[in-house]
Amino acid sequence: MNLDKVVPDGLAVSRHHNVIHGFVNGAAVIVNPLEQSAQYKITLYLDVERSTYKDQFLAYVKSLEESYPFVNYAGYNSKNAVTVNIASQEEWDRDNLTHLLEDITAKCADLQIYSCCAVCGSTEQLDISAVDSHSEPLCGSCYTGIAEGMIQTDGSRRRREHLPLGVLGALLGAVLGSALWIVIGQFGFIAGLAGYAIVYGSVKGYEKAGGTVSKKGIILCIIFSLLAIAAAECASLGITIYRELKADYWITPTEAFQMIPDFLGVDEVRGGVIKDLVIGYAFAVWASFSFVKSLWKRIQAETAPHVIERL
Structure with missing residues (x-):
């Protein structure tokens, strides 16, 4: 599918991105070849949702399959994108694209439906750009935001990470999670x-307090969790000491916790604690691996820089 032979007058071809692009009757149009199915996909990003003629326009889009025998599909994504797939008819492709684009964009102009930014919906200062090889019209603000990594391609803004608050939240979250370890430990069990x-x-806790979580945040949370497990095991030992000695020696909880170092000096107690920690860490890694791995991949995808350029 040689785009140079089918490009309508007034539009341009980006060979690097394999796309026809430009403006017809003031509307931004993008045409991608679908080699495997021998089709061309026309995409227009339009402010349909703000138009008082929305129903009339959507009825027109639906009628394209009946009006043009070479149109295989015409639809709307219920947000901002109209997509029309047309079958390749070789020597007729250029004429088919030209007539169809003129028809669609003329209808847009007639119904006062305008091209909009694919990200934020703005109709001002649009340029067709390639974001990670996906072509779409972008306003200047979204182009800059994506290029600088402050805006995601879905329009959401990347939240700033507040490290001190994140650390505080992580510590608090680890402490709350430790309560379950202590409770289960009192019944003589160790659970993942x-x-x-x-x-x-x-x-x-880090994510809520810090605004978001980064790879650095995950590493800190893992370190805090490892320390929290050790602290929870010691706390569980302190509670056990109190429960066992309070009746005979009338000790207070504070005194029981002060006795932890002395009990850890006993080989049998120390060995039991070490055994519990080894098993506990193994269970914790096993139970948390999928969660941490999934989160790490999500962060990696969200923070990966976008390749963006104007066509």
Whole structure:
């Protein structure tokens, strides 16, 4: 499918991105070849949702399949994009594209429906750009925001990370998760659920307090979680000491916790604590691995720089 042979007058071809693009009757149009199905896909981003003629225009779009025998599909994504697929008829492709684009854009002008930014919907200062090889009209503000990494391609703004607040939230979340470890430990069990709760609580605490979580934040949360598990095990030991000795020695909870170092000096107790920690860490890693891996990949995708250029 040689685009140079089918490009309508007034439009341009980007060979690097394999796309026909430009403006027809003031409307931004993008034409992509679909090699495997021998079709061309026409895409127009339009402010349909703000138009008082929305229903009339959508009825027109639906009628294109009946009006043009070479139109295989015509539809609207219920947001801002009209897509029309036309079958390739070789020597007729240029004429078919020309007539169809003139018809669609003339209808847009007649119904006062205008091209809009694919990201924010603005109708001002539009240029057709390629974002990660996907062509779409962008306003100047969205182009700059995507290029600088402040705006996602879905229009959402990247939240700033507040490290001190994130650390505070992570510590609080880890402490709350540790409560489950202590409760389960009092029944003589070690569960991966408790380790997962500590990791999950730390990450969510960091994200809520810090605004977002980065790879650095995940690493800090893992470190806090490891420390929290050790602290929870010691706290569980302190509670056990109190429960076992309070009746005979009338000790207070504070005194019981002060006795933890002395009990850890006993080989049998220290060995039991180390065994619990080894098993607990193993369970925590096993239970939290998928969650952390998925979060890491999500952050990697969100923070990956976009390749963007004006066509």
